[in-house]
Amino acid sequence: MSVSNELTSAQRDDLRIVAAMIVPASDEYKVPGADDPAVQADMLATLGRDTALVAEALNHLARLAGKPLAELDPARRDAVAEEFRASGGAAAATLVRVVLQCYYRDDRVLRSLGLELRAPFPQGYTLEQGDWSLLDPVKAKPPNLRRAT
């Protein structure tokens, strides 16, 4: 059984809805929401060790909602989300983290943030020296190391 199949269809539907509540699409910033199919596919493919806690969080969410999130009106959905964040504990935190860690490695999102679409290694980054004269006032002070005797 694949990892994505470890969430039920209903859980996947709720995951998509809650992901969009966390990070909705934005025309202003030209970014998809976290319910975007590619972002969702990344989440389901890489759930791995987080699967059990995410499933637990989604079950908690379902209990709070009483029905699929998609069927709730916006005000009720927001109230459920508020309660979920307050009472969901480690499972809710894991779900939110999974959403964010997949969203913030999406090419379209990184491009919007002005970040490069690559792993840090092997290219690395250039770090400017900065203004070393800022240290002059510190150097001007007399040594002040507490003696051991």
Place this chain on the structure above:
Amino acid sequence: MNDPVDVLIIGAGASGAAVAWSLADTKMHILCLDQGGWMNSSDYPSTGRDWEAKFYGDWSTSPNIRGRPEDYPINDDNSPIKVVNFNGVGGSTVMYTAHWPRLHPSDFKVKTLDGVADDWPIDYDALTPFFEENDRMMGVSGLSGDPRSPLTHPPMPPQPLGLSGPLIGKAMNKLGWHWWPSDTTVATMDYEGRARCINLGHCTPACAQGAKASTDITYWPHAIRAGVELKTHCRVREILTNEHGMASGVVYYDKDGVEQFQPAEVVIIACNGVGTPRLLLNSVSGRFPNGLANSSGLVGKNLMFHPYAQIYGFVKEPTDSNRAPPTCLWSKEFYDTDLSRGFVRGYGIQFGRGAGPVFEAVASEQKGILPWGADHHRVFRKLNGHRLGVSAICEDLPEEHNRVTLDPVLKDSHGIPAPKIDYTISENSRKMMAHGLARGREILEAAGATDLCINDPIPWGGWHLLGTARMGTDPARSVVNEWGRSHDVKNLFIVDGSVFVTSGGVNPTSTIQAIALYVADQMKQRLANLFD
């Protein structure tokens, strides 16, 4: 049975590697056993696009979350500070920030100077040549001449200040407080076969470039070339003793899980401040019913962590974010005792350059400053790439109720009882942390930061595992003597952070390794009468 060796070292991390390398010139048969294996830098997080996500799983700093085969579980439920470490060749030098201060001379005399805890049986001067030797071996970058730190001679220039350093420097100058470029074990130029730092980002979960010093790429190649044997995936269960009360060798599980006995003339433990007491407490016999080397009853007691009080905020200017080593500056402004502050002893400050986008999103959402919904994008762009951090690393004083024992239920994958941590933050440390947070707030406000958040303490901040087999001259009040030999077992030595008497207010790895080299030197000077 395996052939006997002259010296058996348990643990191939910071101190085990240093002591192995130093003893190699004796030409004795030296064997090191480590429960983990050699690292492969192509597996390190920064080689992949999912580098940040790995921090939360396979490359978590917590062994309980990471759960690699070489990790052992730790019951730290009864501690506000959770143990973090790394197991494998190189130990926690594979997974650390490379921040490289030394304990100060005054840290060795806290009883004399401040009337608390105990003085060490050795002083800073005894360690000076070993600090210097260790800095050369590990490859240290920094700027000599810090007026408020012990004099060092880093062989490489300091890291660039980058974008974040000047913001911090200006704020500290505005307040008139000390700051200085950190000594670090990040190579800023090609050094002894290591390539220079190319700013891969956060150094903590291992450096794919090899610019950060870890003992698998510093000490171990030299030690092995000099004849030291290192066996990996060998987990030691217990140390056995003979009819004379001397250590006779160890029982371990090899890479296939087969129980083995390895006889040895000398046993050196280098398993850190949790692993070492765990091993000693697991080494029970009729002669040593309370664990080996434990006639004082102090094995596992006096655990010191360094509570970290962290405050961070967000400035308008861009910071280095994930495009630089995480730390670059320190301050010793509040390092020494000033009783007008309401507590004794003090703390160092280490500054953080920033964070990557995933870490920023996750942390800020948890802190409640990054909202869900339509405003998420605007707020995230204000936060991401604009973080500055201030952490007070508070001196923990030894208290016997802070301790490592054996968990009655929890066991590792070989069935060996796991360690259990009982730890509380003292009132003195709490006052120190509050002071550090207040000063950190002043620093960040001077830098123009807003949206300030605190971690009090950093919960997964138990990097520094100290004090659980302390050194001293009195066998009733210490586990090892002033040169690392057990008071009870004359051929048993401890060289890791367990032997610390007090913790200082700085990261301890430099001092741990200096002590390991010092103990090795003492052993070499006393080879003719090592067991007298």
